[in-house]
């Protein structure tokens with residue numbers, strides 16, 4: 001059952017819904033959502049994690065044996081079982097889970113002919129948002145109906161981006177999908193932030209990718225960098241989030257810092273408590289004068305104009321020991337501005353007229 005008994009003497013972010021999405025596989029979606037959710041719970045928030053991935057990695061990563069899961073989010077999608085009837089405990093106090101089961105793989109097919117199929121999760125989640133401060137959705141690595149349901153039900157999206165050579169590839173497609181969802185299904189959807197994952201401080205490549213992403217997306221990128229950490233990859237095999245497995249490890253400290261940064265961005269914890277910020281430690285923080293998001297060319301001009309920017313770390317140059325980091329097929333300026341929620345952005349020339357999963361909303 002939801003944590004109705006938790007003390008309420010702290011600021012609430014009542015009922016925020018956040019999808020963790022990137023159609024690219026293995027970029028750290030599940031690791032991020034499990035550990036972010038766990039640290040938010042440890043910060044006293046009431047958190048529900050809904051596992052929307054048929055792989056069930058968030059489910060098993062929180063110690064729930066998928067073979068023992070008799071009812072899962074699949075039953076909510078297909079048989080309208082209320083979410084609160086599916087909630088199970090996790091090892092973290094204050095963190096609850098709606099598990100996934102393998103049958104969820106068939107849900108996309110079963111949902112396809114149903115009316116309002118993109119809005120089923122939104123309707124389901126309405127029944128639980130007053131019982132939680134945060135409801136997270138762990139999305140599968142696709143832009144199919146399950147992810148579209150998550151984006152339709154979400155107030156915002158967190159996008160994990162792996163610090164690797166092809167990091168930005170596919171972002172254009174994700175951005176187009178976000179804009180489609182906003183245009184047709186969920187106008188309130190915003191980008192909560194991009195999380196840079198598996199950052200390896202020993203390589204120029206990680207630094208270059210991080211710098212490139214920050215040039216494109218400015219303050220939409222969380223300052224906290226998630227390092228590559230063997231402890232983070234071990235923790236799920238023990239069915240534990242990192243806060244219970246190795247709370248002093250660099251990966252644990254990073255996810256704790258990420259949770260605090262998220263709370264701080266919402267103005268609910270003092271700035272002094274943000275702790276260890278990977279970006280600050282690596283000299284990667286953005287100048288505050290930078291526009292939140294701008295077109296790649298504009299952003300580069302600002303970055304090179306800004307005093308101190310890029311001076312403390314290697315930059316992406318052809319002289320680097322690896323090929324230059326590929327840009328996302330740069331999304332249009334308007335699309336990026338739209339993503340940033342810029343009030344004065346011109347109407348975005350985003351993809352229009354495309355269908356979701358073969359049908360219009």
Ligand SMILES: Nc1ncnc2c1ncn2[C@@H]1O[C@H](COP(=O)(O)OP(=O)(O)OP(=O)(O)O)[C@@H](O)[C@H]1O
Nearest residue numbers: 025026027028029030031141198227228229232233
């Ligand atoms: N910071 C990290 N350091 C080391 N390993 C990591 C880190 N983050 C994730 N991993 C590992 O990388 C793999 C992919 O991570 P994860 O499952 O979180 O990605 P995902 O985007 O959810 O994948 P999928 O697209 O399959 O759902 C996992 O084995 C995970 O343990």
Ligand SMILES: [Mg+2]
Nearest residue numbers: 029030053057
């Ligand atoms: Mg996953």
